Amino acid sequence: MRVLRVLNNNVVLSRDDTGRGVILTGRGIGFRAQVGQEVDPAKIVQVFVPADGRDPDHLAEAFAMIDQEVLRAVVIALREAGIEHGESDRPTLAIAVADHVSGALDRLRRGIEIEYPLRAEVQTLYPQEHDRARRLLEEMNRLVEPRLPAHEATALALHLVGAGFSTGDLSFTYTMTGVIQQMLAIVGERFGIALDRNSMAAARFITHVRYMFVRIQQHRQLSGEQSLISRTIREAYPEATRTAEQLAVIVQLRMGEGLSYDEISYLALHVARMATEAQTADRP
Incomplete structure (x- = not known):
């Protein structure tokens, strides 16, 4: 795959062998990269394939706006938890989770903790997503500081449920x-x-x-x-x-x-x- 556009050191827009526009993430993948240059496969952590006719450029820009260390942690955690694999057609999930985790970390650093009112409902109505969210939270806490509290699994589970819909809202x-x-x-x-x-x-x-x-x-x-x-x-x-x-x-x-x-x-x-x-x- 070759570089079409460099968004930052960790996100580039590329095109795969079938001609699809794809978003590549990985530490240093965009560092000193030039348009047309071959992407180093060893630097690719995740390949995101925009689905439902979504514009790869706009999604790539959304990735670039997220705190890159948080994005990296989320991408790795989603993979380690078995929720995503090397290639994903759900880029909005990674964006939504990374945005949420960024906000949660910021709140913790400022000493603000919130409880989620739907905690019991989520565990009852979405048990599979809640189990996956707990695994995701465990993986996230290996990669971020401060550690996220256990009740964040509720919010992460709702994001996993929402991934089944066409909107990240x-x-x-x-x-x-x-x-x-x-x-x-x-x-x-x-x-x-x-x-x-x-x-x-x-x-x-x-x-x-x-x-x-x-x-x-x-x-x-x-x-x-x-x-x-x-x-x-x-x-x-x-x-x-x-x-x-x-x-x-x-x-x-x-x-x-x-x-x-x-x-x-x-x-x-x-x-x-x-x-x-x-x-x-x-x-x-």
Whole structure:
């Protein structure tokens, strides 16, 4: 790969063998580098491939604006924690995490500590991301000073959840988290049950809703023009369907977009499974 543009000593813009614009990071990778010069492979720590039509130049500039020692630590920590590999198509994740870590370190140096109000919700709703965030935090703390406190895993987990969406803005993730909590509460109230949020049915419901939010954001909702499967679900589970329609109202109010007929039907199926599992568990 050859240098297209030097952003700073640690970030350069290049082009790979397929002609894609890529961002290369690594200590000293841009030091005295000239446009057109071959990049030393030994200096490459991470290759970022902009996805979704993102402009490599703009992303490279965003990388260059981050504290370079923090960026280096984040890139290495993401790799060591098994979250990213040598090549990544999620540059916005590294940028968002590095920006967050820079702010957290600055707060610690000034003696300011904050607690995250969604700590319990994140551990319950996103257990896999929270586990990965804890590993990421461990790796980060091998590389930065002062050490980040354990509750920073909550914020890092939210960034990992947000990486599944096309924007790096955490506001969408915060809203989604609140909506999922509200949906679970409504299901419990409608059926008069105490939902175990660690149960298999609840885990499947949460996973389904998370992917539903991805489809909403990408404007790719399930839509089979009132398919036979959807009609069958509605006939089999009328109360769950009414509950799902209520959940759809919440989604529209909070997210600004209504759910399709098929989305509501599949939501009803998961509601019915949660209700059945909870009611079965309550029987002597």
